[in-house]
Amino acid sequence: MEHLLKLSTLSPDEITHILDVADEYKRLHKAGQDPKDLAGKAVALMFDKQSTRTRTSLEVGVYQMGGLGTYLSAADLQIARGEPIQDTARVLGRYYDAIICRTFKQSDVEALARYSGVPVVSGMTDYAHPLQVLTDLMTVRERRGKLAGLRAGFIGDGYNMANSLIVGCLLMGMDLTVACPAGYRPAADVLHFARRFGDHFRLVQNPDEAAAGADVLFTDVWTxxxxxxxxxxxxxxxxxxxxxxxxLTLAAPDCMVQHPLPAHRGEEITDEVLERHADEIFEEAENRLHVGKAVLGILLAGR
Known part of the structure; x- marks a missing residue:
């Protein structure tokens, strides 16, 4: 793995390795034994979107690994005054050992990877949210002991979370049904990718079809x-x-619920359902820390 820009560039073995490393970092952290795998390393956290979990988990994670994480608001960089992304990339690549970018355009993270000369990780774009979906897979595997063979459903917008869930779930051997309204379908190239997996993937408009028999249900904000x-x-x-x-009564009796947060209670999820599944949803939030560390540990420390 040279960069992490979207999940479709990874193999199932590479995803499994990330999850295994994340599990190990979590175990060591709980034991008070955080490895200083980023000692002497600096990571640029370049953000053009607001963030709670992505920013704080990465800042804390880099610190726990003994490195320096610098938060860079895009509004404070020369990009905001028209500097081309490739020029910013060439500069940051001479100062930092890795760049994590949370922005709107997928083309921007790809340009950073092309010109910076250092590993680049997508902290989210309008197209993909790879760190979050790796976190979801980690949380489901923790609680269920496996991923392959599980039935998953996603109800909501065919946006970045849906795009990455389709790729991540299918690569890991899960069956996935995505339910979204007409006009809110996932990206065309992601649907083309999903065709390789035959009837393990379904795209529907009726949300009850996504919930039926599901072992895990995913949702996300509508806006x-x-x-x-x-x-x-x-x-x-x-x-x-x-x-x-x-x-939720349509799903398996022990169905998990996952939400990347923030949640708009009363819109995509009710307060009742969120609170009933709060333990697994906030475990999911905690696991953002360990997945971020795992990706950086693999890219920069050869984990």
Whole structure:
């Protein structure tokens, strides 16, 4: 693994290795034995989107690994005044050992990877959210002991989370049904990727079909960052897509629920369902720390 820009560049073995390393970092952290695998290393945290979990988990993770993590708001960089991304990339690559970028355009993280000369990790784009989906896979595997053969459902917008879930779940041998309204389908290239997996993937409009028999259900906000002007229209379009107690009865009796947070309670998920599954949802949030460390440990310390 040279970069982590999207999950489709990884093999199942590479994903498994990331999850195994994340498990080990978590075990060592709980034992108070954080390895200083980033001693003498500096990581640029370049953010063009607001963040709670991505930013703080990576800042804390780099610190626990003995490195320096520098938060760089895109609004404070010369990019905000028109400097080309390739010029910024060439500069940061001479100062830092790795760059983590959370931005809007997938092409921006790809440009950073092309020109910086150092490993680049996507902290999220409008196209993909690889760190989050690796975290989801880690959390499900922790609680279920496996991934292959599990039935998963996603209810919501065919946006970055859906794109990455499709790739991650299918690569790891899970069956996945994605339910989204007409006009909110996942990316065309992701759907093309999914065709390789035959009937292990289904795209539907009825959210009950995604919930039926599911071992794990995923959801996400209906209005992502940068879409605030569409909020009211999206609320209308996604009416009936809420993950509520009635819909959860269609799933397996011990179905897990995963949400990347922040949650808009009463929209994509009810307060009742979120609180009933809070332990696994906030374990998922905690695991962002360990997955981020694992990716950096593999890229920079040869883990």
């Amino acid at each position: 992502s960052m940068g879409m605030e002007r569409e909020t009211e229209r999206r609320r209308r379009d996604f009416s009936g897509y809420c993950l509520d107690a009635a819909r």
